[in-house]
Amino acid sequence: MTVRNLDRLFKPASIALIGATRKPNTIGAVVARNLFNAGFDGPIMPVTGERAVEGVLTYKSVDDLPVTPDLAVICTPAATVPATVDALGKRGTKAAIVISSGFSKEQTQTLREAAKPHLMRVLGPNSLGIMVPGRGLNASFGHVTPKKGDVALVAQSSMVVTSIADWATARGIGFSHLISMGDKADVDFGDLLDYLAGDANVRAILLYIESISDARKFMSAARSAARQKPVIVIKSGRTDEALEASTSHTGALAVSDAVYDAAFRRAGILRVSGLDELFDAVGTLGTGSPITGDRLAILTNGGGMGVMATDSLILSGGRLAQFAPETMDALEKALGAGSARNPLRIGGDAPPKRYADALNALMADPNNDAVLVLNCPTAVTDGLAAAQAVVDTMIANKTRKHPVLTSWLGDNTAAEARKLFAANRVPTYDTPSHAVRAFLHLVEYRRNQELLMETPPSVPEDFQPDGITVRKIISRAIAEKRDWLSEYEAKRVLAAYGVPVVDTRRADTPEEAAHCAEMIGGPLALKILSPDITHKSDVGGVALHLTEPAEVKAEAEAMLARVREAVPDARIEGFTVQEMAVRADAYELIVGMTENELFGPVLLFGEGGIGVEVVEDYALALPPLNMKLATELMGRTRIWRQLQGYRSRAAVDLEAVALTLNKISQLIVDFPEVAELDVNPLLADAEGVLALDARIKVGVPALPGAKRLAIRPYPKGLEDRITIKDGRQFLVRPILPEDEPLVHHMVANQTQEDLRLRFFAPLKRLSHQAAARLTQMDYDREMGLVAVGPDPETGDTIMYGVVRITADPDNLRAEYAVMVRSDMKGQGLGYQLMNKILDYARSRGIKEVYGEVLRENTSMLGMCRALGFIRKENLDEPGVVEVRIELGGGLAAE
Incomplete structure (x- = not known):
């Protein structure tokens, strides 16, 4: 992470434009026009073979420049850029924007090496450039000059910057910075997040991300920035291909976009999906309205719109508030008997005072977390007067904490009301569904902020792992050039980290399997042991509910024949014999880990069993975890509500499940050789947890120790x-x-x-x-x-x-x-x-x-x-x- 010399990039005192030209419809001409006409008050020095550009005399080369520029904007062909950067660096220039495109990987590396000795910062290549409206700086080939504002936009794509600038300018939205990163030869998301977080003129940071190159740098900078101001991201490629095909359930489920979701959540930033949602989120979060939960009170003069808002809320995972008794009394007194229900309908003829009385009661209610006020235009009411009543009520209740969101329906009839709300910093939206979405932005943002800085201990105090045993098992497998531990070995690893496992024994022959059955006692499960067979049940390699040693021996012989016929080339090492866990009310869960190419280890939790890939009820998180983070991970699955118990079915020991997640997280932190892991199923009930099956893939790690983790663990x-x-x-x-x-x-x-x-x-x-x-x-x-x-x-x-x-x-x-x-x-x-x-x-x-x-x-x-x-x-x-x-x-x- 470094913000070194970024002031020279965004606050230059002088600028050189390399490759300026008067030729129409060229990048050099557009950049020159933008630079000279944006209001920049320092010298702008064109370097070109032409005599003058934009009415300013030019210079033949960098060496001819009368002063050393703070910033150079380079528009010349790719092959010429490294030498130009070196020449600028020798003059003392500390920042460059490389708008030129067409760089090969080798040329990009040469550019980086040319800048490094001079501590010169390089934005690009293949960058649109930057715009800093507050400083009169438009060093870009954008087609519009945006308005001045307090929102910073950072995007990899040039066309995204121009599209957003165009979209926002038409709506009167201004920016503090618009930054096109291009191919990130030097300056990247981490650098810019650090810089913009420290700029008092930036209220919120918007990111458009296609890819991240340094996960730990990004996570560290994003977590720091998100502590100081809202950071909102659009990540393209939601439906990109998954990770490379994997032989475990976890690897198949942990697709790359879901990992980005987990990373953004852990960084404390909010992810949105489109431009309107992006700027709605800026407006909502920018009010600074605190929120403590997901309960929404809806106040409306139109019943249908209240129903629509309710549907949007429930379908998106929010909750309708249940009014407190004192609130219901106040509403009954103000509105009449039978009125105090959510959504609160105050009638199509509602005058401003009825809005004020209802809003006063809802803002005082401890049972809701925010209020949404809706207005439908009618011939007998004044929408602007109703909006003024809402604003006056909010001003009179400044000490109350509930955020208030508004949606005035209509076009011309609602225009003045929306202006009134905007002038008083009251969030307002064109439809109820957009208002509900904005409320849920607040909810999600609050949750992410709570998780923002959670970093757990290296070894939780609840258990002391047996690292020596795990080291021996993993080292032996790697020495034998085996990718996968046997089920028996995998369970020994889990047991060494305090995860309860069923009594499992290894047998080389059917006779030994019978002897193991006699030692354990029935009922029993028999499984084939082979490093080449991933899903044993698919090839007849699993037999359940066996009771007698003789039955186990006969089934082992039959299983051997079935498997050899189904997979003739598979290496058969024997069998595992394990006790059948008879836990009628237990849920089948999955806990897993896979290696993501960018973010390193990723943990998975969800509903398990043989249909895990069909059910697809899972959530992802980045290690390391602690109990709070583990519980939050569990809470993002559908099965979470069932685990808390219902009707006659007792609640699961949720602390035991969370502790198991912590133990597996710690295993991943301690042993970078673990490349993939599945515990499926993990039985969970009121008595605790029990791992029935486990798979662990091992190998020599690409990065040593904790360096492979996107978040540095406890040292x-x-x-x-x-x-x-x-x-x-x-x-x-x-x-x-x-x-x-x-x-x-x-x-x-x-x-x-x-x-x-x-x-x-x-x-x-x-x-x-x-x-x-x-x-x-x-x-x-x-x-x-x-x-x-x-x-x-x-x-x-x-x-x-x-x-x-x-x-x-x-x-x-x-x-x-x-x-x-x-x-x-x-x-x-x-x-x-x-x-x-x-x-x-x-x-x-x-x-x-x-x-x-x-x-x-x-x-x-x-x-x-x-x-x-x-x-x-x-x-x-x-x-x-x-x-x-x-x-x-x-x-x-x-």
């Missing part, structure tokens, strides 16, 4: 123990999302003076949002270390100190913050924590760590001095001192 290697001056020992480890209660407890045990010195202002307690921000961490760009140990009075684990650094996207500089409990002062705990975080910063290649300290915080300044920090006075804030320390040779040259 367990940073765990250590320290001893302070009084002899007490503490565990120092990376901070976890689950540490939020420990943070609150620690803050509660600070003196007010220490809190003021740490947070620069009086503080009684941390808000949930502030504590979550401290604990929910992206380990790829931040790190927090905590010192934890037992409470001397209760024995409970508590937090005694915390230190963190947050690196810039270039990984060059990082800001630190440290706090220890007030009763730990003078014990050297803060000093040891700072040393550990500085060591970590060095290991990440960070060049400088800095922080701001109140001048009166003499103890912190003294510790910084002892650690080697340099003090620098802050002229802008006289009471604040900046301290910094260089690590490993200082900052890289710009």
